[in-house]
Amino acid sequence: MQCCEIAHTEAVEDYLRTIFKLSGRGLPVTTSAVAEQLGVSPPTVSAMLKRLEASELIDRSGGRAIALTAHGDRHAAGVTRRHRLVETFLVQVVGFGWDEVHAEADVLEHAISERLEERIDDLLGHPTHDPHGDPIPPRTGEHVESWAAALGSAAEGSRFRVQRVADDDSNALRYLADRGIKPGTVLEVVRREPFGGPIWVMVEARSHALGPTLADLVHGETA
Amino acid sequence: MQCCEIAHTEAVEDYLRTIFKLSGRGLPVTTSAVAEQLGVSPPTVSAMLKRLEASELIDRSGGRAIALTAHGDRHAAGVTRRHRLVETFLVQVVGFGWDEVHAEADVLEHAISERLEERIDDLLGHPTHDPHGDPIPPRTGEHVESWAAALGSAAEGSRFRVQRVADDDSNALRYLADRGIKPGTVLEVVRREPFGGPIWVMVEARSHALGPTLADLVHGETA
DNA sequence: CAACCAGATTAGATGCGTCTAATCTAATCC
């Protein structure tokens, strides 16, 4: 069965984007990881993976790990592109906060036509990154989905430039935005408490203690 | 079974909006009419109508005619509201032509959240009509879906103000827009050819011959 | 009135996407 023999249903797009996302973050891409991410049961994922494999969108020759084929990667990047364009559009044009757009985009990514996708891209001036700092895959051509180092592992005393913040948790995003932490922010790592304690950072002359969970959502490089 | 026990799937919303649309135009609302409109088979409609009736969204006590209950009408008006708000948004904010938005809105109407619906409404300044002149149902309260007289039945020599143009056919919309015929246009009915012949109208000092099919898409009142 | 016809429904089937319960597999650990 070739790719184009599978219906590009919302579910198929959801699975592809999830696999794309996990791969991009360097996380293990397994049945259970996908199930967890999508909030469905492992058998459901098993069944879908079988169909994706039959359509040559994924490759499972590497043991438990699931990899996108070149074909699958193109489609997954397409869905991701729409997701991130929609997020950018909702923030820049519609006036939503960066913490409000993820769930909205999760639905809209399946609902916009190619024409609307292009129009939004034009309207926004062909953005390269969404409001969370995630790179927007180009319509054609190569795309690299790299995550820089997490703030959670930055050295004490270093200056850290935020590039990207994981967009999964609205509350975390709101919390971080309230403290001025967003892509582009440069902060100072004052102190790292041991034993899973918080990391103290200085942003615009104010210091904040971020728990390790939160600190791991923030990625960037030493500035 | 009460209304809220039925899932508000896309299909359910599609059926409700279709029934709403046919009723609003004063057309017969029957199994086959709905099937035709939605492009599905009559048995499929039969099955869905049974579920809609069990959920008390429609009432079929009037022989073959299908009527929305008060409850069903509220839901149908909600879907229609989203459809028309999206159309307006796509034209006014995104820059689409009025002939391009119907198909787009058919999908997006199911995908926008209540929050986004409200935000779009605010952004547009609470419009009362969409680009085709169709009234946008208010979020709460009464809504009247009335179609004025068709241009096809306007008297020779009368002046006719266009209020509303049926949005089903992109090509027809483009054709009409090219000739300056859209809501608000005032035109003069020069001559009606008999035997299903065209109707001659004068718009901005240019005259055009419109076939009866086309003329029946244009609704308004003598000005 | 009987036959016909249009329109609606029932019967039976399919594919998708999901579930739970049971089973299989493969890595880990004493």
Place this chain on the structure above:
DNA sequence: GGATTAGATTAGACGCATCTAATCTGGTTG
């Protein structure tokens, strides 16, 4: 190396939305 255990799959089921083929229903017409 055998037992445990985590993870994946198979088995069996369900609801939604759709189809085709067959049947039912009700009005019109010769």
